[in-house]
Amino acid sequence: MEAETLNAVTWTIPNALCLVGSRSGDEWNGMTQSWVTQVSMDPVLIAIGVDRKAVTNRLVREGGAFSVNLWDREDTRVFRSFSKPAVHEDSMLNGRPVREGSTGVPIFEEAVAWLECRLWQTVEFETHDLFLGEVVDAGFRDGGRDIPVARMEDTRMKYGGVRRGGH
Numbered sequence: 337m338e339a340e341t342l343n344a345v346t347w348t349i350p351n352a353l354c355l356v357g358s359r360s361g362d363e364w365n366g367m368t369q370s371w372v373t374q375v376s377m378d379p380v381l382i383a384i385g386v387d388r389k390a391v392t393n394r395l396v397r398e399g400g401a402f403s404v405n406l407w408d409r410e411d412t413r414v415f416r417s418f419s420k421p422a423v424h425e426d427s428m429l430n431g432r433p434v435r436e437g438s439t440g441v442p443i444f445e446e447a448v449a450w451l452e453c454r455l456w457q458t459v460e461f462e463t464h465d466l467f468l469g470e471v472v473d474a475g476f477r478d479g480g481r482d483i484p485v486a487r488m489e490d491t492r493m494k495y496g497g498v499r500r501g502g503h
């Protein structure tokens with residue numbers, strides 16, 4: 337099997353594209369995330385795979401929580417700006433307003449729908465860690481139920497496949 341084939345096949349897996357919010361003390365962050373799914377009903381657990389070198393990885397470990405922010409599929413520009421550590425200023429991350437959830441993590445005011453999760457368990461791998469979070473709160477913004485959320489195929493960006501530069 338060629339690495340190129342494995343890359344191409346993994347890229348065909350349909351994924352949502354969202355922002356993960358995290359926080360440790362005064363440090364707040366948001367990050368573009370595509371590996372996200374529900375993995376249990378009782379408790380309701382949401383799994384995210386996060387690069388071990390990402391700022392978000394450290395903040396989720398330190399803060400013990402994360403948020404998943406699903407976004408309007410008409411506004412995919414946001415995902416490029418959150419693919420590096422975010423600027424936190426005046427209750428905003430990269431100019432996008434956030435509020436503090438019950439666990440302390442940032443939740444994006446503009447998110448169409450959001451989940452707030454308390455870290456339940458961490459499974460460590462070489463390049464990424466799997467964070468399993470128990471949902472402690474969730475909601476829609478006004479009118480959010482009727483807005484289609486962003487998916488990987490709404491952009492030309494790719495994520496996944498085999499390890500390469502940067503790892």
Ligand SMILES: Cc1cc2nc3c(=O)[nH]c(=O)nc-3n(C[C@H](O)[C@H](O)[C@H](O)COP(=O)(O)O)c2cc1C
Nearest residue numbers: 368369370371386387390391392419420421493495
């Ligand atoms: C379209 C797209 C999807 C991404 N999906 C993930 C993902 O699922 N997991 C991950 O660890 N990084 C993912 N990334 C990369 C992170 O967004 C990127 O490494 C970011 O710099 C990490 O942010 P941080 O260091 O501010 O936490 C993705 C990037 C893009 C552009």
